[in-house]
Amino acid sequence: MHDIKAIRDNPEAFDRAIARRGVAPQAQALIDLDKTRRAAQTEFDELQGRRNSLSREIGVAKGRKDEARAAELMAEVATLKDRLAALEAEQKEAEAALTDALSRIPNLPADEVPDGLDESFNVEQRQHGAPKTYSFKPKEHFDIGEGLGYMDFAAGVKLAGARFTVVKSQLARLSRALGQFMLDLHTTEFGYTEMQPPLLVNDATAYGTGQLPKFGEDLFRTTAGYWLIPTAEVPLTNLARDLIIDEAELPWRMTALTPCFRSEAGAAGRDTRGMIRQHQFDKVELVSIVTADKSVEEHERMTEASETVLKRLGLPFRTMLLCAGDMGGAARKTYDLEVWLPGQNQYREISSCSNCWDWQARRMNARSRAAGEKQTRFVHTLNGSGVAVGRALIAVMENYQNEDGSIAVPDALAPYMGGLKTIEKVSK
Structure with missing residues (x-):
């Protein structure tokens, strides 16, 4: 298995190395999968933070007997819940796709290993x-x-x-x-x-x-x-x-x-x-x-x-x-x-x-x-x-x-x- 961070940091070197194994360039496709995964994770974390904040506000509103405000906040939480579930599924799907792609790529040859395909x-x-x-x-x-x-x-x-x-x-x-x-x-x-x-x-x-x-x-x-x-x-x-x-x-x-x-x-x-x-x-x-x-x-x-x-x-x-x-x-x-x-x-x-x-x-x-x-x-x-x-x-x-x-x-x-x-x- 390869380190996606190392691939992001130097995609050209990764593609040159796997080319020595007879494998076509893979770095950009892997980086795109990683971007999808990271974007879903980032939005999930942001919305999760927003939901936690809303939950606290709901408690404050109820403490003040402001049922209208509490209902408004609860409606937003319900909307966030559906989006969070979708983002979690998206993140898991992207993670699985990235892991599967990385797991199929052979190890990178050491520098002293001679070139050649047979x-x-x-x-x-x-x-x-x-x-x-x-x-x-x-x-x-x-x-x-x-x-x-x-x-x-x-x-x-x-x-x-x-x-x-x-x-x-x-x-x-x-x-x-x-x-x-x-x-x-x-x-x-x-x-x-x-x-x-x-x-x-x-x-x-x-x-x-x-x-x-x-x-x-x-x-x-x-x-x-x-x-x-x-x-x-x-x-x-x-x-x-x-x-x-x-x-x-x-x-x-x-x-x-x-x-x-x-x-x-x-x-x-x-x-x-x-x-x-x-x-x-x-x-x-x-x-x-x-x-x-x-x-x-x-x-x-x-x-x-x-x-x-x-x-x-x-x-x-x-x-x-x-x-x-x-x-x-x-x-x-x-x-x-x-x-x-x-x-x-x-x-x-x-x-x-x-x-x-x-x-x-x-x-x-x-x-x-x-x-x-x-x-x-x-x-x-x-x-x-x-x-x-x-x-x-x-x-x-x-x-x-x-x-x-x-x-x-x-x-x-x-x-x-x-x-x-x-x-x-x-x-x-």
């Missing part, structure tokens, strides 16, 4: 590890998984439909190990508190982080009106909603391993084979709630935490700074981590770490207050994948594959695998 304009920041050279042609994860008999796409379609998969046996254990490894890393080395949030949320929660009203088609909704979470960012960030947090308590750092559910609207024809793009997947999420002066530093720290997961797993990756047009709507600045997949012979996104500044906080009315101060200020919110478990599973399968179709277990996962060092097909 991923071709993203800028590599650093690269870690070199892709491995194989003495054989590396396979993609779905061929490896089906070859082992531990990845059943047909069963997923049978049980649910397209973009669902049944993972079995040793591969299911490897997936579980990845999630546990990530949680342990983030809680013990980076100070995140492990959480278990609801997987279903209400409208206010989905609105708070920016999924509603604009991106409802990307979500699944139950017949009872709940939304299935697309990421644990949604419930975790909303824990700060409608709070005034003592700044001595900040930062809040939270992590959760949850299933995530996405409709993948608009993804028809993309990654139709395998587990790259699923309706249901597990992900370890990182969320930080900080004061405004700490968010830039926290963004780098969060990105480092996600990078450390890939480093410990021995996976080659690169860190990309997303251009203005490729970021999610809530983000002011985003780093994507892209892991190397030898079967595809390309890097694929496995984590996004975003600084949202106060954009989500304004929607949630999430504020903080320093000790001894009366004034509050909006917190800054950050979120990142730490990382997507399904895509980490794919990356491990492809990077640690052997020519015979087996998969070596990364050393970092050894404590979670019960002594299993190689995932291989077990004869029945």
Whole structure:
């Protein structure tokens, strides 16, 4: 959510900034809505003051037994009552229209974010590890998984439909190990508190982080009106909603391993084979709630935490700074981590770490207050994948594959695998 006062103060700068996101000019339309709202509010306040004054005069007239004057004043009060009701409705309508318009506009990109409207304009920041050279042609994860008999796409379609998969046996254990490894890393080395949030949320929660009203088609909704979470960012960030947090308590750092559910609207024809793009997947999420002066530093720290997961797993990756047009709507600045997949012979996104500044906080009315101060200020919110478990599973399968179709277990996962060092097909 944007600050209408900031838009009024510098409409040209606002329009220039949203143009970098591919959005047409909005400032004048927003200012016009605000003028309507403010005019209705001003007249309402003036007439309310007049009605209060008349009420006092009525009391004086009655005290003097001047019934004629009291009746005259009461008639004016009745007229004002009707006008006040109309103004109140007008003000509420204008307020709702302004809020709705503001809520649909994406966050303004930070100055250092590169221009561009798609991923071709993203800028590599650093690269870690070199892709491995194989003495054989590396396979993609779905061929490896089906070859082992531990990845059943047909069963997923049978049980649910397209973009669902049944993972079995040793591969299911490897997936579980990845999630546990990530949680342990983030809680013990980076100070995140492990959480278990609801997987279903209400409208206010989905609105708070920016999924509603604009991106409802990307979500699944139950017949009872709940939304299935697309990421644990949604419930975790909303824990700060409608709070005034003592700044001595900040930062809040939270992590959760949850299933995530996405409709993948608009993804028809993309990654139709395998587990790259699923309706249901597990992900370890990182969320930080900080004061405004700490968010830039926290963004780098969060990105480092996600990078450390890939480093410990021995996976080659690169860190990309997303251009203005490729970021999610809530983000002011985003780093994507892209892991190397030898079967595809390309890097694929496995984590996004975003600084949202106060954009989500304004929607949630999430504020903080320093000790001894009366004034509050909006917190800054950050979120990142730490990382997507399904895509980490794919990356491990492809990077640690052997020519015979087996998969070596990364050393970092050894404590979670019960002594299993190689995932291989077990004869029945």
